[in-house]
Amino acid sequence: MRANARGLRNARELEGHVAWLDAITGPALGVLAVASGIYTYLGVSSLLVDNGGWTVLAAMAYSIAVSVAIFVFWSYLLRILPAVRTGAARVGLMLSMGLGSLAIIAMSSWLNAAALAGAAAVEQHLARTVQDYQSSLERTNAIALAAQGLQLDVARVRQSFEDLSEQEASGDLSGLAGRGAVFRVLRQKSAELLALENQIAEQGPQVERAFAEGNAILSRMRALTVEPGPVEARSVEFSEEAVRLAGLIAQLRQLSVAPLVQRAAQDLAASVVLPDLDGRSAAARSDQAATIDSVMAVLGQRAATLTRAAEEVLAMQAPAETVYTPISTADAVILYAGNFVPSWAGAIAIDLLPAVLVLILAVTQGAIRGARGDSRTEDMMTVAEMRRAVAAWRALERDEAEAAAPPRAARPVAPEFPSEAGGRVEPLKPGMGPGIGR
Structure with missing residues (x-):
């Protein structure tokens, strides 16, 4: 109790x-x-x-x-x-609450997040895009510099042909001193390689200028990601800079001389203009032909060496093409939700x-x-509630008793007598007799 x-x-x-x-x-x-x-x-x-x-x-x-x-x-x-009290009703309402919560998130919460962090999310997108462009620029520049490194390979091959030509001029190669057919073949290939070497050297300053200009654009893009002001206006200018940088990266990719070296190496042995043998005797001409055959073999070896070097550069993985896509604040919040x-x-x-x-x-x-x-209802009643209940019960009993009681008898009414003056005579009151006045 x-x-x-x-x-x-x-x-x-x-x-x-x-x-x-x-x-x-x-x-x-x-x-x-x-x-x-x-x-x-x-x-x-x-x-x-x-x-x-x-x-x-x-x-x-x-x-x-x-x-x-x-x-x-x-x-x-x-x-x-x-x-609700039943388990089934509670489970049903809980499922309804879960479904309604998902609906609220879908129609409101992600927009609230866009309002809270939309500008920061767009700035995050700009910063991520700058990183992608920087990686692409650096990778493209690395490939271009690797292609510029082929200049050393070309110079080495050219120098070897010049040395052979000097040996031929002194008679140490074919045994015939002078500048005959063998000498002219060696000088021909040496001149071709020198032209290729000069062409590669001319590309060097262009690669440096393109890379420096790309870094300047990247600096401007980085500044736009953190500048004060509405992010929408900054995004427009950022997009313009991104277009410029994409064109510059494409230009830097075209400055790579690896394809040029590969083609030149393939033509090194294939395009040889053989001069007439100018030996005075058949034996001399035979020696010249044998030397030219040896030179052609050396040309093939040097061409294969340059081709392999160029193919190594061409095999370097090119960066993925980076394209800046403008994005709204709501989409940016969803895309970078983890941040x-x-x-x-x-x-x-x-x-x-x-x-x-x-x-x-x-x-x-x-x-x-x-x-x-x-507990019953009466067990939970307070004293004030009990008093009100008792008062209501008594009032109910009184109403019932009055409704069940017989009607009361009517009182006799004393007659009224008219006075001599024509007025009304009051009935006698108890204790007053007739003829007794006051």
């Missing part, structure tokens, strides 16, 4: 707290819904094309609809879910915080019902 009374006191205490909290729950829920609607308005405004008043009207209509939906949804759950977890948490919390209130109220109502147990 004592435990039952203690449980009833606990239940009354909880009911008092719930009754007090009901007075502030509605206004608090309204404030949360309005705040979410404001951030939703900012997010929607960043997505709509600016058409003047219609854009503002459309954004306001959407944000108001979101605020009303949030307020009504959580009001339903705050009233209904804590009141803005606090903003996403705040945007979702402002919409789904009432779910915690629903659970708290459900637990509290369960505790109230558990504290009451199997």
